[in-house]
Amino acid sequence: MSTSPSPSPSAAPPSASGPAPSPTDTRGLARGRLGTFDIFFFVVAAAAPLAVMAGAAPLAFRLGGIGAPGAYVFSGVVYLLCAAGFTAFARYVRNAGAFYAFIGRGLGRSAGGGAAIVALLSYALICGGFYGFFGFYAAATFNPMLGLEVHWSVYALVALAVVALLGYRQVDIGARVLAVLMILEVAILVVIAVAVLATEGTANFSVEPFAPGNVFNLASGGMFVLALGAFIGFESTAIYAEEARRPERTVPRATYLAVGFLALFYGFIAWIAVAALGVDGLVEYSLSDVFQGLYFMLAESYLGAWASTVMGLLIVTSILAATIAFHNATSRYLFSLGRDGLLPARLARTHEQHRSPAVASLVTTISSLMLISVTLVLNGDPYLQLLLWTNGVGIIGVVALQLLCMISVVRFFSRGRRGHGVFRVVIAPLLGAAGLVAGLVLMLTNLDLLTGRTDWVNWALMATLAVAAVVGVVLAGRAPAVAEAADRA
Numbered sequence: 001m002s003t004s005p006s007p008s009p010s011a012a013p014p015s016a017s018g019p020a021p022s023p024t025d026t027r028g029l030a031r032g033r034l035g036t037f038d039i040f041f042f043v044v045a046a047a048a049p050l051a052v053m054a055g056a057a058p059l060a061f062r063l064g065g066i067g068a069p070g071a072y073v074f075s076g077v078v079y080l081l082c083a084a085g086f087t088a089f090a091r092y093v094r095n096a097g098a099f100y101a102f103i104g105r106g107l108g109r110s111a112g113g114g115a116a117i118v119a120l121l122s123y124a125l126i127c128g129g130f131y132g133f134f135g136f137y138a139a140a141t142f143n144p145m146l147g148l149e150v151h152w153s154v155y156a157l158v159a160l161a162v163v164a165l166l167g168y169r170q171v172d173i174g175a176r177v178l179a180v181l182m183i184l185e186v187a188i189l190v191v192i193a194v195a196v197l198a199t200e201g202t203a204n205f206s207v208e209p210f211a212p213g214n215v216f217n218l219a220s221g222g223m224f225v226l227a228l229g230a231f232i233g234f235e236s237t238a239i240y241a242e243e244a245r246r247p248e249r250t251v252p253r254a255t256y257l258a259v260g261f262l263a264l265f266y267g268f269i270a271w272i273a274v275a276a277l278g279v280d281g282l283v284e285y286s287l288s289d290v291f292q293g294l295y296f297m298l299a300e301s302y303l304g305a306w307a308s309t310v311m312g313l314l315i316v317t318s319i320l321a322a323t324i325a326f327h328n329a330t331s332r333y334l335f336s337l338g339r340d341g342l343l344p345a346r347l348a349r350t351h352e353q354h355r356s357p358a359v360a361s362l363v364t365t366i367s368s369l370m371l372i373s374v375t376l377v378l379n380g381d382p383y384l385q386l387l388l389w390t391n392g393v394g395i396i397g398v399v400a401l402q403l404l405c406m407i408s409v410v411r412f413f414s415r416g417r418r419g420h421g422v423f424r425v426v427i428a429p430l431l432g433a434a435g436l437v438a439g440l441v442l443m444l445t446n447l448d449l450l451t452g453r454t455d456w457v458n459w460a461l462m463a464t465l466a467v468a469a470v471v472g473v474v475l476a477g478r479a480p481a482v483a484e485a486a487d488r489a
Contacts, residue, residue, distance in 0.1 A: 034240050034243045034244045034250070035244070035245055035250060036249075036253045036254045036257065037254075038179075038240075039237050039240050039244060039250065039251070039254035039258075040254045040257050040258050040261075041179040041182055042237075042240065042325050042328065043234055043237055043254065043255075043258040043325070044182050044261065044262065045181065045182045045321040045322060045324065045325045047230060047231065047232070047233055047234075047258075047262055047322070048185075048318045048319060048321065048322035049182070049185060049186055049189070049262065049265060049269075049318070050188070050189060050311070050314055050315050050318035051133070051315055051318045051319050051322065052230045052266065053266065053269050053270070053295060054189075054294075054295040054296065054311060055137075055292075055315065056226045056229075056230065057226075057266075057269070057270050057294070057295070058286065058291050058292050058293075058294040058295070059226060059291075059292070060072075060222075060223045060226045060270070061270075061273070061282060061283075061286040061294070062286045062287065062291050063221075063222035063223045063226070064217070064220045064221075064222060064223025064224070065214060065217070065220075065223075065283065065286075066208055066209045066214055066274060066279055066282060066283060067209055067210075067211070067214035067215035067216075067217065067220060068209065068227070068270050069209040069210060069266075069267045069268075069270035069274070070210040070211070070212075070214065070215035070267070071215055071220065071223050071224055071227040072227050072230065072263065072266035072267045072270055073210065073263055073264075073266070073267035074227070074435075075224070075227040075228045075230065075231055075439075076231065076259060076260070076263020076266070076267070077263065077435075078228070078431075078432055078435030078436065078439070079231045079234050079259045079263075079432070080256070080259050080260065080263070081428045081429070081431045081432035081435070082234075082402060082405075082406055082428075082429065082432035082433075082436070083234065083252075083255045083256055083259055084423070084424045084425075084428035084432075085406060085409035085410070085413075085424060085425050085426075085428055085429030085432070086102075086255065086405065086406075086409065086429075087237075087251055087252035087255050087256070088413070088420050088424050088425050089102055089105075089106070089405075089408070089409045089412060089413075089425075090102075090237075090247070090251045090252070092412075092418075093105045099115050099116075099119040099402075099404075099405060100112050100113070100115040100116030100119055100333075100336070100337070100472075101336070102405050102408055102409075103115040103401070103404050103405055103408045104116075104476075105412060106405075106407070106408025106409060106411045106412040107404065107407065107408050107411060109476045109477070110473045110476055110477070111404065111408075112476060113342065113472040113473050113474075113475055113476020113477070114468075114469035114470070114472040114473045114476070115401055115404060115472065116333075116337055116342055116472050116476070117342075117468040117469065117471050117472030117475070118397050118401060118465055118468045118469050119333055119397070119398070119401055120334065120337065120468075121393075121397060121464065121465065121468045122393070122394040122395075122397030122398045122401070122465075123329050123330040123333060123394065123398070124330050124367050124368075124394075125371075125390040125391065125393050125394040125397075126232070126326050126390065126391050126394035126395070127323060127326035127329075127330050127364065127368055128367060128368040128370075128371035128372070128386075128390055129371070129386055129387045129388075129389070129394065130319060130322055130323040130326060130387070130391075131156040131159060131323065131368055131371070131372055131382075131386070132152070132156065132372070132375065132381075132382035132383060132386025132387040132390075133319050133382070133383065133386075133387045134155060134156055134159045134316065134319045134320060134323060135152030135153060135154075135155045135156035135159070135382045136152055136382045136383040137312075137315055137316050137319060138152070138155035138156075138159075138316050139151070139152045139155055140312075141312040141313060141315070141316055142155070142316075145309075152382045153376055156372050157372065159320055159323060160365065160368060160369060162320070163320075163323055163324050163365070163368075164361070164362075164365040166324055166327075167324070167327045167328060167331055167356070167361035167364065168356060168358050168361050168362065169356055181317045181318065181320065182318075182321055184314055184317065185314045185315070185317065185318040185321075186265070188299070188307070188310060188311055188314055189265075189269050189295075191303065191307070192272065192295070192298055192299050192302060192303065192307070193268065193269060193272045195302035195303055196272050196275055196276045196298065196302055197272075199302060200275055200276060203278075204274065204275050204276070204277070204278040204279075204281075205275065206274055206275075206278075206279055208274075208279055209270070209271055209274050210271075220442075221442045221445060221446045222442075222446045224438075224439060224442045225442055225443050225446050227266075228399065228436075228439040228442075228443070229391075229395045229443075230262070230266060231259065231262060231263075232394075232395055232398050232399075233325065233326070233329070233398075234255060234258060234259050234262075237251050237254045237255040237258065240332075272298075273294060273295070273298065276298055276301075285297075295311065296308045296312070299311050327361070327364055327365075327368075330360075330364045330367075331357045331360040331361040331363075331364045332357060332360070333360075334347045334357070334360035334363055334364065335347060335348055335350075335357035335360040336348075338359075338360065341478075342472075342475050342476065346359055347359055347360045348360075371386065371390065372386070384452045385452075388451050388452045389451050389452075389453075389457075389461060392447065392451040392458075392461060393462065393464060393465060395443070396440070396443050396444070396462065396465065397465050397468075399436060399439055399440055399443065400440060400465070402436055403433055403436040403437060403440065406429040406430070406433040406436065407433060409425060409429045410425070410426055410429050410430060410433075413425035414426075447462075
């Protein structure tokens with residue numbers, strides 16, 4: 001990780017959208033601060049591997065059966081295909097706005113403007129919703145431990161203050177924190193896996209979780225909602241391109257490393273549950289009333305009560321790490337939109353000392369505080385409403401943008417492959433797009449799993465994405481920097 005002093009601000013690269021700031025401009029992010037593993041930690045932490053495995057994988061088993069490990073691996077393959085074209089495109093569009101800059105460069109200013117506001121809304125909702133996730137699990141973990149009845153909102157506000165401080169200061173402080181938290185949460189799952197294999201050996205060894213018939217079946221729709229959603233954030237490697245050392249190499253390495261690691265890790269840890277209980281035993285457990293505690297049960301059974309307690313603590317820090325990462329991503333979208341004139345220019349101001357997107361970070365904090373406040377005023381549930389409703393919208397928005405980004409990659413390189421192989425910039429993006437289309441269909445047809453509702457509320461929530469897209473298209477026509485970038489494409 002980077003330990004070098006912050007460099008002086010420099011001009012934006014020619015390929016970045018918007019006018020290049022002067023050497024004394026306060027709108028430039030710190031250059032050369034982040035290395036491959038800094039960015040890797042942001043992406044993996046945003047994925048929240050412990051929260052995915054301990055919190056979502058049991059539901060994936062319940063919804064789709066024993067094919068969950070295969071579903072996670074398949075989803076990883078889809079995103080590796082997407083990453084091939086995505087990282088090739090990143091060499092020509094280096095911008096903290098990532099999605100909107102990519103889509104705008106490939107599909108024009110209107111598409112870029114619509115993508116900008118959809119991306120901003122999606123990330124802001126995911127970020128804000130994670131405070132409900134944090135408050136829910138923090139209360140469930142700490143209240144019994146302390147013998148207190150502290151409201152979830154108190155924990156959420158404490159997390160908000162911590163994330164706000166890290167976001168307002170320099171980004172590598174956040175990277176170091178994310179690195180420690182991510183390593184700890186991965187370690188506890190690896191220890192459980194080793195204990196299971198050491199105890200059970202090959203007694204319950206089975207490849208059935210990876211058999212196509214178990215992965216792709218009539219009940220797999222809800223399972224794939226969770227599996228594809230587990231990789232949300234892989235594209236954020238490009239968000240940090242302006243702050244990366246040698247971004248033409250750092251961004252691809254971090255992307256492949258993050259997606260590849262998550263695919264193998266998710267698939268392996270999900271398979272460990274089969275190795276522990278056997279195929280029939282896992283099916284029976286996943287249909288029981290205590291299915292959600294699957295990995296806590298494995299921790300206590302194979303390691304002792306202390307492991308279950310440690311996992312409870314680490315799932316809280318896992319969610320905190322993800323919240324930090326999504327806060328950083330949202331801040332950088334705001335920064336980029338302010339710099340390019342789509343939103344007020346003040347959002348592009350950076351901290352004079354830390355070179356962080358300080359104003360954008362503050363606005364992100366305020367928007368999250370508003371979501372927490374609305375939930376409190378309406379007496380909403382931190383998990384069922386604040387988390388599921390916001391993340392339902394956000395996940396669908398991000399996957400839709402990923403699909404548009406793949407289309408943009410193919411269109412951009414159709415004018416000339418610029419030295420890249422046909423597989424990397426045409427075939428892989430098209431295959432990735434096909435997987436994303438399938439994912440979107442599954443998400444929309446299983447909307448109730450994302451929001452916890454089966455009525456008109458689902459479509460009202462989805463309508464916010466359409467409104468955001470229209471607003472973005474209108475704003476793009478009034479932003480000279482966005483128009484200039486699109487015209488250069």
